[in-house]
Amino acid sequence: MKMEEVTSKLKPRFDLEKMYAAYRKFLKGAEHGKVVTRFPPEPSGYLHIGHIKAACLNYHYAKMFEGKMIMRFDDTNPAKEKDEYKESILEDLKTLEIYPDIFTHTSDYFDLIIEKCTWCIQNNLAYCDNTDADTMKKERNEGIESKCRSYTVEQNLEIWNKMLLGDLKEYCVRAKIDMQCKNKCMRDPVIFRHCAEPHQVTGTKYKVYPTYDFACPIVDSVEGVTHAMRTNEYADRNHQFAWFIKNLQLRPVVIHDYSRLNFVSTTLSKRKLTWFVEQGLVDGWSDPRFPTVRGIIRHGMLVQTLIEFMLEQGPSKNSNLMEWDKIWALNRKNIDPIALKYTAISAKNAVPIFIENHGEIDTSVIMVPLHPKNEEIGKKPIHRPQSLLVEREDLEDLKVGDRIVLVKWGVFVITELNLTEGKQSVKVVHDPKDTDFKNPKKVTWLPNDPALLYNVNVLEYDHLLNSLKPDEEKDFEAVVNKNSMFSTPFLAEGHLRTLPIGTHIQFERRGYFIIDKKRIVDNTQEEADCVFIPDGKSKSMSGLSTNIDAKKLAKGNK
Secondary structure, three states, rough: OOOOHHOOOOOOOOOOOHHHHHHHOOOOOOOOOOOEEEEOOOOOOOOOOOHHHHHHHHHHHHOOOOOEEEEEEOOOOOOOOOHHHHHHHHHHHHHHOOOOEEEEHHHHHHHHHHHHHHHHHHOEEEEEEOOOOHHHHHHHHHHHHHHHOOOOEEEEEEHHHHHOOOOOOOEEEEEEEOOOOHHHOOOOOOEEEEEEEEEEEEOOOOOOOHHHHHHHHHHHHOOOOOEEEEHHHHHHHHHHHHHHHHOOOOOOOOEEEOOOOOOOOOOOOOOOEEEEEEEEOOHHHHHHHHHEEEHHHHOOOOHHHHHHHHHHHOOOOEEEOOHHHHHHHHHHHOOOOOOEEEOOEEEHHHHEEEEEHHOOOOOOOOEEOOOOOOOOHEEEEEEOEEEEEEEHOOOOOOOOEEEEEEEEEEEEEEEEEOOOOOOEEEEEEEOOOOOOOOOOOOOEEEOOOOEEEEEEEEEOOOOOOOOOOHHHOHHHHHOOOOOOEEEEEEEEHHHHHHOOOOOOEEOOOOOEEEEEEEEEEEOOOEEEEEEEOOOOOOOOOOOHHHHHOOHHHHHOOO
């Protein structure tokens, strides 16, 4: 059964309408049917978990009031933007079940924004400046006015017109606000600058481009946005936003700040994430260790979990450094009703068992549910040949004469037990009349037949960074975790090969996994990678020592 068919049978654990009712009060001045929000990512990277919160809150708040959400590409920096990123953003929004009502680009309004800048210059609200970046930063920090601040309107217009033609590349345009303001964002911020790279949409038509802080209030107002919801890292710029709205005589927009998501041992910096990709330290932007939409989902997170988690976080302004445990624990609750149940044993610790009275007992193939509590998902075959495989550790505390339960078969008595390396020999007999399944040790098993087995590599991922707050480290590369992936060979039921990539499964007694990749080995045999899904029980999303019983899984690495 395809994964989409399985997940379609999963009823959401949370009530959207109930959540909507709880959070409506946070949106000041919201009128039913009139709310317009926007999600304005820069197409300079893939969406990460911080963007997920922004997209979810803006989309679902619009839906709470039966309003609209605008999907706007903030394409004001052609030096960093790529079509690849634009396409991935649109794809990721569909994955997150977010369907914007309107699609726009900031570049749709470049002519208007240029007009607004010209108007500012004409009204002595902006000036052209060729101060170098380091000096400008120092002067803004110390409240020192630029030597260019006293230029006349005529001088500024002359420079501005040349900038529009691509000349005087060393100049930028700064808003003339207040160099003494305690809020340093108000100390004459840059609103236009030169960029030589062709734009993804407009090509070489423009030689100068607006900054986000100048373009955003203009476009928000013009597009009819009623509520601009953004993280409180922009809080210092709210004063600046309001200044542009007032002085450009634009329709007001309500700003609602909410806390940014910060997770331990995680960076959301596009520059640093790009570095990982360029250095070949990860498997692209969809690497399961990445906090991107694609990486998180490839790690086994359900979209339902992401939506539920973000809405539970809500628009609170309280910032804190979060563990990953909470969201993975929530994910486990959502996965459990749909994860298909299979058996897997360590390939390096498999011990053959021989059933001596095989010809005297029922050995027909039986069909069992893929999920004991959800028979609608389907069934799988259980083959019962004379030779089986079990894991060595399940036999280590047993002796001849002990009774064991071979799961999904029955009670067996051990008649021979030799676990010496190279001389392993285990024999059992089945007693169909013995129905006491409570007292004997329960042992999982697989058919000892290559045609009925499937090779899988169990992958578990640790954090990419060995610091709780990696973005605060002076030497970022020094805290990179060079040993963040673990691989262990396992044998699993052959029926597993029928499942598509992306299927969530449970290897019984081991945990939850997602089928990540499949490949052909030696031109004949197929094998798969199965990624371990953290369950939220450990103190951190760390390696084998905490997420999986080290004795059960690490033995396969010996």
